[in-house]
Amino acid sequence: MGDHSLEAHTSLLDWVARHGGHIDNSVRVAQDASRGVHLQVKADWPQPISKETRVINTPLAVTMSYFNAIEYTCARGSFSSHDVVFPRAFIDAVGPEETTAFFLMGQYLRGAEGFWYRYLRTLPQPGQLTTPLFFGEEDVDWIQGTGIPDASVQRYELWDKKYEESISALEELGFENTEEYTWDLYLWASTIITSRAFSAKVLSEAVEPSDFPEDGVSVLLPLIDLPNHRPLAKVEWRAGNNDVGLLVLEDISPGEEISNNYGPRNNEQLLMNYGFCLANNPCDYRIVKLGVKPDSPLSQAKARQVQMFPELAKNTDNHYYIFNVFYPLLAPNTAMEHSIFSPALFNALGIMQANERERNMLEITEAGTRIPAVYGNGHSTLAALAQISFELIAHIEILRASAEGLSQPANLNQTHTQIYRNSQITLDETALIIATWTITRARTHDRDESWGDIKTLLNEHMARVPAGLLSEEILSRTQVRILERQSLLPKNGELFRLGELFALLPSEMQGPTQSCFSHIIEQAGQAIPTLPSDPQALFAIVICLLVATHRSPEARPQLSSRLTRWVEFLFEQYPSPGNDSGFSEADGRHTRRQLGEFVRTQQSSTWPPKTGVTWLTETSGWLDPNWLQWAWTVADAEMVLIPLEPLAILAAEGPVAIPKQACLYVPQE
The missing domain is CATH 3.90.1410.10 (set domain protein methyltransferase, domain 1)
Incomplete structure (x- = not known):
């Protein structure tokens, strides 16, 4: 037979x-x-x-x-x-x-x-x-x-x-x-x-x-x-x-x-069910397993959703997918990021990476659970994209490492599996380009959202992709996917490195405030060796300076509407400090405890005039232990760890360490 x-x-x-x-x-x-x-x-x-x-x-x-x-x-x-x-x-x-x-x-x-x-x-x-x-x-x-x-x-x-x-x-x-x-x-x-x-x-x-x-x-x-x-x-x-x-x-x-x-069918389904794969399969996508713990915020959100809509208990499919850039079955108004990362995956990661204030606004409907897209919630979107980027980098390295020692396919099974492996790597590479594009825009503070500036910035971003890595057709389609759909984050410049935060101040205040910050770090760093390498501590000090400036009657009228709205938003979301909310002697974080002890012993009110920050006084709360503790909490919640030079993996021939960089999220108006 x-x-x-x-x-x-x-x-x-x-x-x-x-x-x-x-x-x-x-x-x-x-x-x-x-x-x-x-x-x-x-x-x-x-x-x-x-x-x-x-x-x-x-x-x-x-x-x-x-x-x-x-x-x-x-x-x-x-x-x-x-x-x-x-x-x-x-x-x-x-x-x-x-x-x-x-x-x-x-x-x-x-x-x-x-x-x-x-x-x-x-x-x-x-x-x-x-x-x-x-x-x-x-x-x-x-x-x-x-x-x-x-x-x-x-x-x-x-x-x-x-x-x-x-x-x-x-x-x-x-x-x-x-x-x-x-x-x-x-x-x-x-x-x-x-x-x-x-x-x-x-x-x-x-x-x-x-x-x-x-x-x-x-x-x-x-x-x-x-x-x-x-x-x-x-x-x-x-x-x-x-x-x-x-x-x-x-x-x-x-x-x-x-x-x-x-x-x-994606290539994994074709191989598993039918024993073949298709090169350039437009319907290819990768299924992502999140490994969610039972007590995680995402599990809790899903449990609440099932309580509200019991029929959903029958549906055990998560639909966590990463699509290739040619994927055709998209709704017309699908956001650019959702055209590559399925809404279910993106919303799940958004919940997992959200801070507490964002989770307090969680929307639960029969269609899904998500952090709503309102002012201030771009933090969860950028944190989700950063986490996706790290996952993509890790998966690319796994696929490359597991291919070492493989030569040319010797039979049809190996030929189809090679097609599958190659399509997975290409899918990851293009998805990484798109995920880091939105992060790049969030890190860009000198360009607006005009068509010309977006095109120029995109050309610079695509120039980081090694020549010959991807076909012209794939590169072109990647750019089209980016440009043809609205991003979840329509504004640039919402992630700040430490030194960039001073640009939120009027130009005449930036130099003196930076000098004051440097003076603080120089003095405190002598007593706290770990301070210069602790991003949360450094961000907390800058936040404290910015908030104290906002609280200064002399300085507030000069501040931009963006900075004013952000600080007032933080006041709404994070309870103002009381007299007894400063650093505890039993604080578990060594740097935080030392910083609290340091500011208690300093005549800090004499520092600002020496550095030209004449608008700060003791009553503005700058480096007050209670306000510094408050700023520490804000820094912890509003930081986003992003990959530094993530597209370097595309040119690497072997494993490459992609360091993480801490940025502070400051929403646009």
Whole structure:
């Protein structure tokens, strides 16, 4: 058994025709080295076939499903078991999915005497399948470092459990020839169903709606499963009372292949389920596992969502995806960042990276949970992008490291796995370019949001991508993806390094305030060696200076509306310090405790005049222990750790350490 020849498929076509099926006169079954056996419009056909052409008609009499196993009959139609009959107790015990697998095994075991013989012999046979569960030892080396090993183990364990339960049920019922239903044959049958079966919708006109099992039914459709997969191919499977038709919904020229469309499958799904991958798959994306702890803010948010909307408990899919830049199935108004990082992933990371004030504004609806996009909440967006960037860098390094020692593919399994690996790296690289683009804009303070400035800044950003790393088509599409959609953060310049914060002050105040800050660090640094390397402490001192300036009646009228709104926002979000809210003697942070002790012992009111900061007094609260403690809390909540020179990974040949840089988030108005 096992014949992939054109002759075997011609015999299959004859068999289907005898039961009332056919292919359209305009098409033929063809075969070549690259596409195997496939369907195409005849080269000598006088014109393209038009949309709505029914190219294949498969009668319900030759379909195979759970309904055959139970010999279903109703006023609409009937399905024969064709001499493979299982005890009803077995069918009820294992359910439709396992019944279908064992039914397929039983029909295979009948060989040439079986009703579906001419169909089954055209399928890949046991030992011929190319999904990862059937990889040889050398093939397995090619999937290391990817998501395939974990997915394969999960599938193997699940199928092993189901097989053992099913075979035990058959043995307990005294079913004859149970020993012929082997584990290897079960693996084959389950893989055939996973890779070729259609949904129960194709039987909707022949089965009463109330008779469809809740878990669904998989249906094998001889002939209709013959065309190869092409992403975005415009086809429709149309159910009828006596047949199922495959209709093309686009014009196809003479000599061109007629393709099926398995849906928007990424390369991991194609490899796991079908045993092949597609180079330049527009529907490719990567599934991200967040590893969320049960007591995390995200878990708590999801638990509250389920309490509010109990029906959501049935949906266990998270939809945490990173899309490639060609991904076509996007809503028209999808934000630029969401066109690469699925909203579910982005919102989940936003909740995980948000500070407490942002989480207090958490929005929970049936559609999802998210931090709302209002003034001040860009912190969670930038923190999410930073975390995504670190994850992308780590994943790129894992894929590169696991590929060391691999040479040229030696067989088809390795060829498809190489395509999968390369597509994953390219997907990560383009996603990193886009994630760090928004961070770059947040770090840019000398450009506005005009089209000209954005284009110039984007050209500078893209210039950091090593020449030749990505094709011109991918680079161009990456830029289009950035420019064609509105960013979640429409304003530039919301992340500040330490020295940049002084630019928030009027120009005449910047120099004196910097001198005052330097004087503080010089004096305090002698007593606290760790101070210059503690970003939270340094940011706290600058915040304290800025807030004290805002509290100064002399200085406040001169301040920009941006600085004024930000400081007043902080007052609203963080309780003003009381007389006893300063640094505790038992404070766990060594630098913080030392800084508190230092400011208590200094005549700090004499410092500002010496450095030209004449508008600060003791009553403005500058370096008051209570205000400094308050500023420390603000710094801790409003800092964002971003990758420094993240695109350096693109040019690296080996592992590279990407340091983190602390920035303070100051929203635009």
